[in-house]
Amino acid sequence: MNETGRRAAHLAAVWFVGGVLTAVQLQVVLIALFVDAATLRGGLLILAALLGLGALAGVASAARTIVPLAHRPSGRWIWTVSVHVSGTAGASVAAVVNFEIDHLENALPLYAVGGSCYALAAALFLPGTRIKLGSLGAAAVLVGGGAYAYLDAARPPTLDEHLAANGVDRGVLRVGDPPPGYTLRALGAGEDTFGAEYVRPDSVRLHLGVERAGHDPRRTDARGCPVPFGDPIHCVDDGEGRQLLTYEGGYERQELRLLRDGLVHTVTVEGHHADLPAARHVLSTLRPATEAELTGLLDLRQITPRSGASGHGTGSARPSSPS
Incomplete structure (x- = not known):
């Protein structure tokens, strides 16, 4: 497999893991909302974060020949934490937009967008100026589309x-x-x-x-x-x-x-x-x-x-x- 194919496979893996993490973390958050005990609620959120970090750490280990930062163990953890924080932040915003549009009745688009947030964060760590600029452009399009969808859904309906x-x-x-x-x-x-x-x-x-x-x-x-x-x-x-x-x-x-x-x-x-x-x-x-x-x-x-x-x-x- 050539370098382009390996990078595409790497981003596809991050997208898939990110989509699964978005689904799991959404369910954990929904469960936590109905839990009275603050300790149990915090434990659920911490467990979801650890699962996400563990899954992405596995992707980082497999990508150490593609991502320069992942050559060393410390770099792989930096990559894992950075992608997890950035992707989770993007997926959280996407969940808010999805809730405004249809109250999470159809969550499949949310999982796909959430996976894209993780993949775009991972793409910023790949070598090459063009792929970084392309990732930033795609992120801008995603943010713009999400903002438009949110504002359109929040707009009071006409008669x-x-x-x-x-x-x-x-x-x-x-x-x-x-x-x-x-x-x-x-x-x-x-x-x-x-x-x-x-x-x-x-x-x-x-x-x-x-x-x-x-x-x-x-x-x-x-x-x-x-x-x-x-x-x-x-x-x-x-x-x-x-x-x-x-x-x-x-x-x-x-x-x-x-x-x-x-x-x-x-x-x-x-x-x-x-x-x-x-x-x-x-x-x-x-x-x-x-x-x-x-x-x-x-x-x-x-x-x-x-x-x-x-x-x-x-x-x-x-x-x-x-x-």
């Missing part, structure tokens, strides 16, 4: 990105004009549901829920009123296509419901005979929500998975009923 990530159909994003004295705030949106609230000082909040017709799993009668299961539910015609539902029992509330364009719009108010005129005003002024009215969806600062997008955690169309 379109948030809706796309949750599979939200903009057709369900409907609101009514706020009644006098009320302010509107979007609460959450899923694939088939949307929730918002209307708030006024010293007054009960109004909750607006929008969902696809048929999304409600409760049984209904011929009029479309929910069938009581436990506490009584009184359902009457409220005019203009609305239904007024009064729930009794442990959680007393009233709902005004309106079916329009395949969507069920429900305004919930706590207690009996609350601000029903305000609720009727909301349902009488229904329209698509504006971009400004949907900015509240971004306050959560977290994109929820599609599997949970239609649940109560993303702003369900109605509160859970004890009945």
Whole structure:
């Protein structure tokens, strides 16, 4: 094998060992985070460092004919410690970036990048100006790419990105004009549901829920009123296509419901005979929500998975009923 091939094999060996060390050290750190005893936590970290130094020491011994510094035992330890410290520092930064991007759900790219950090540190000890400059250039590219990925992942999502990530159909994003004295705030949106609230000082909040017709799993009668299961539910015609539902029992509330364009719009108010005129005003002024009215969806600062997008955690169309 010529000199170039031997150097490539040496760096490949360091890359492989570095990738394994990145995986092992990551697991040790995660375990240490859940260990209460400081002594045991420190022991785990020291053990991981010793394993890493031992593995790299073996690589240094095999590379003593390639790396000038590794000709002597003291030089091999200098090489081992230097590569271990530099590679571990780079792999740690890569772990932070990976956590910001996907919370370590896919760690294979992290192991590959971690191995590259060790390999680049080892390349600086090879003879030749070009290989040193190439290593520094590759390190700069790696740092730049990592910084860009971190900043891009840390950037708050735009409204379109948030809706796309949750599979939200903009057709369900409907609101009514706020009644006098009320302010509107979007609460959450899923694939088939949307929730918002209307708030006024010293007054009960109004909750607006929008969902696809048929999304409600409760049984209904011929009029479309929910069938009581436990506490009584009184359902009457409220005019203009609305239904007024009064729930009794442990959680007393009233709902005004309106079916329009395949969507069920429900305004919930706590207690009996609350601000029903305000609720009727909301349902009488229904329209698509504006971009400004949907900015509240971004306050959560977290994109929820599609599997949970239609649940109560993303702003369900109605509160859970004890009945």
